[in-house]
Amino acid sequence: MSRRFFGTDGIRGLTNKSxxxxxMAMRVGMAAGRHFLRGDHRHRVVIGKDTRLSGxxxxxxxxxxxxxxxMDVVQFGPIPTPAVAMLAASMRADLGVMISxxxxxxxxxxxxxxxPDGYKLSDADEMKIEALIESDDIPLADAAHIGRARRVEDSRGRYIHFVKSTFPEHLRLDGLKVALDCANGAAYxxxxxxxxxxGAELISIGVNPNGTNINDGVGSTAxxxxxxxxxASGADIGIAxxxxxxxxxxxxxxxAIVDGDQIMALIGTSWARRGTLKGGGLVATVMSNLGLERMLASHDIPLIRTKVGDRYVLEEMKARGCNVGGEQSGHMILSDYxxxxxxxxxxLQVLAALVESGKPASELLRQFEPVPQLLKNVRFAGGKPLEAESVKTVIADAERELNGSGRLVIRPSGTEPVIRVMAEGDDGDQVRRVVERICDAVASAAEHA
Structure with missing residues (x-):
């Protein structure tokens, strides 16, 4: 059974459009709240948000x-997503919500x-909440048991204290010049x-949110x-x-930009040397570069791949007992913390390694030479272009062409009407030709759907 509302990372869409x-937000609150009314204790949900006007x-x-x-509600105001997860568990909440x-x-x-454990919901829980959203009769509390709402003003301070505790106690960032881009978002x-x-010397960017400038020319995607x-500033490193x-x-x-694959390589190999890497490997998605897989193999560290989405990375990490995983896009899951x-x-893990090594970031963070990789998106208005025979034929031909020298990953986006076409291999020109052929076939099939 497919889900109508939940995608790969919650419910998402254009504000004021279904x-x-x-x-819908009220019905999500009613349905999710009802689903997590378990036991006879006083139930609590914590809510954080980023800096969007619609929040x-x-x-x-x-x-x-x-x-x-x-359900009683505790509101945090603007705060990072991981802070909501951490505080949901810390405050013994039944549910945590991030609006972003x-x-x-x-x-x-x-x-x-x-x-309540701070983890994203399972597919099964999301399906049950969807069923309640679409039901005609969500049971409401009687007048004497309606929930209360309050704001917690020190939520940011609690999160800052926790995050600092993950940084090695014997290290400081004194003398390190860091350019920091907060995307005018939740971590501003x-x-x-x-x-x-x-102790870092900071040059801050994207720390003046106004409700409409989040991710606007700043942040990890810009x-x-x-x-x-x-x-221009002579900073030692930049963080977005x-x-x-x-x-x-x-x-x-x-x-130069350093993506999530290089960061995973740095953390994974350094933790392996310290003997703190758990689960016998590192978990990443099908989008991670083949160069990462080859580099980890040279250190006898297997790379376990999942489908795209940090929730699937986390599920695999939990199943295998791994404590390092992530995505090329920059999601880093360090389950020890x-x-x-x-x-x-x-x-902070990257900065700690930079301080300890004494190396420039360009040397420390070039853990492997990436294999040529190309990702293109094909937007479509409707239908299922990947099911067209013409598209299937082109994809099969491309897989045969790349056999032994590269990989092909084609998937629909979980958050927008886009087909993502990715290929990688040792021959960059071949990769480009393969991606362009598949994109043309997908576009043609979508046009005639």
Missing amino acids: PMTAE YMIENALVAGFTSVG ASHNPYYDNGIKLFG NTAPSTLWEL PQVLQETVV LDGDADRLIVVDETG ATTGDGTIAA
């Missing part, structure tokens, strides 16, 4: 939904749900405070300003978070 309306609307609607079924569309523009928004306050308290700032701060991209002192991706915690 499913991201105030009415006020979605938050108030969720509060109405949760309180109507008898991550790296999307301000006019999108989303709802991410975390269970917490990330600069964390690095400053650890690192150009950070690259320029690092070079996304809108909800659950992922990061690094820029070395030359202005967090139950979900945390860009700030991952950044």
Whole structure:
């Protein structure tokens, strides 16, 4: 049975268009709240958000939904996604909610749900919540048992304290010049405070949110300003978070971008040398570069691949007992510290390695030579272009051509009407030709659907 509302990372869409309306948010609160009314204790949900203008609307609607079924609500205000996960568990909440569309523009928004253990919900839980959303009769609390709502003003401070505790006690960031881009998003306050308290000299970007400038020319998906700032200021390293701060991209002192694969390679191999890498391997998605897989193999570290989505990385990590996993896009899950991706915690691991090594970032973070890889998106209006025989034929031909020298990954996006076509291999020209042929076939099939 397919899901109507939940994608690979919660519910997401254009604000004030289905499913991201105030009415839907209230029903999500009612349904999720009802689903987690278990036991006879006083039930609690914690809610955080990023800096989008629509966060006020979605938050108030969720509060109405949760309180109507008898759940008390604790509101944090703007705070990173991983902070919601951490505080949900710390405050013994039955549920955690993050209002964010991550790296999307301000006019999108989303709802991410975390269970009482701080982990994202399972597919089974999401299906049950969907069934309640679509039901005609969600049981409401009687008048005496309607929930209460309150704000916790020190939530950011609690999160900053926790994040700092993951940084090695014997190290400081004194003398390190760090350019930090917070995407005008959820970490605009917490990330600069964390690095400053650890001693870093900071150059801050994207720390003046106004409701509509989140991810607008800043952040991990738009690192150009950070690259320029690092070079112009002579910074030792640049860190770019996304809108909800659950992922990061690094820029070395030359202005070159360092993606999640290189960060995973650094953390995975350094933890293996220390004997703290668990589960016998590192977990990443099918999108991670073949060069990462080859490099890890040279250190006798298997790379376990999952389908795209940090939730699937985490599921595999839990199943195998692994403590390092992530995505090329910058989601880093370090389960010794967090139950979900945390860009700030991952950044601190990188900065700790930089301080300890004494090497420039360009040397430290070039862990392997990436295999030529090309990813293109084909937007479509409707239908299922990947099911067209013409597309299947082109894909089969491409797989035969790459056999033994590369990989092919083709998938529909879980958050927008886009087909993602990725190929990689030792021959860059071959990779480009393969991707272009498949994209043309997908576009043609979509046009005639």
